[in-house]
Amino acid sequence: MSDKIEKSIELKAPVSRVWKALTDYREFGEWFSVDIEGPFVVGEEARGKMTIPGFEHVVWHVKIQEMDAERLFAFTWHPYAIEPDVDYSGEEPTLVEFKLQEVPNGTLLQVVESGFDKIPAHRRAEAFRMNDGGWAAQIKCIESYVS
Amino acid sequence: MSARPHNDAPAAGPEYAPVFAALGDETRLSLVVKLSRGRPQSISQLTEGSQLTRQAVSKHLRVLESVGLVEAVRVGRESQYAFKPQKIDDVKRYLDDVSRCWDEALMRLEAFLER
Secondary structure (H helix, E strand, O other), X not given: OOOEEEEEEEEOOOHXXXXXXXXXXXXXXXXXXXXEOOOOOOOOEEEEEEOOOXXXXXXXXXXXXXXXXXXXXXXXXXXXXXXXXXXXXOOOOEEEEEEEEEEOOEXXXXXXXXXXXXXXHHHHHHHOOXXXXXXXXXXXXXXXXXX | OOOOOHHHOOOOHHHHHHHHHHHOOHHHHHHHHHHHOOOOEEHHHHHOOOOOOXXXXXXXXXXXXXXXXXXXXXXXXXXXXXXXXXXXXHHHHHHHHHHHHHHHHHHHHHHHHOO
16 A cells, blocks of 8 residues: 555446446546536546535646556546635545456456655655655554554 | 535645655654654754664654644753644644545445436
8 A cells, every 4th residue: 555545446347338437527527526628638627617506616627647458547636626716636636546456246447546655656656755654644653553 | 625614624734744755754754753753852862762863853753843743842951842732633634634535535436327
């Protein structure tokens, strides 16, 4: 474990169906609850507005990093960029990766969000060496000592 | 992201970046863990048993102090360092919120696929 949030879900749908729900901007927008302006294209930004009541002012935008057919869909973004007057664009974004794997009952989808330390990628390896548990595990340890 | 009243929303993620960065160093992480376990300690005590010089430990403590993870307290004529739990709590809450958002988004994906 390291400085990431990892989620895993087994979906009762074929890989190609899940892939479409992730990479087709209209389908993604529907379940993610964002009105996206146009298709996802690797290397380009996609923008939209959240459709969740109370959050319509939130401009949602991501930069598509990878679309490796039916295996990996990845983008960078600023999670919780909800303060209307704050400019988040100068901050190093986090990376979200959707990894798809065919399993007997459908598709295993893993979502990994990483890069919370906001260290620019080219500095990350040299600047920090995480210990085995990673800071996320240590935060939990520290918390349990404190509480 | 799920609906949540605006004033309950976590502070912006970028505010925590320096805290993450401070914790991303093995030495600093172990200093925080050591201090979080108990009473304030002096630089000498924190340097004891480690391979670092007093100067190196002192430098790391100053970084931790600058992001609010520890604070210097004066005990008699000595300077000691004490753990400050607030930042860890805040960071953990932020991560929990991001984590929960993903749980909810994936539930919506599941529902969407089952239509």
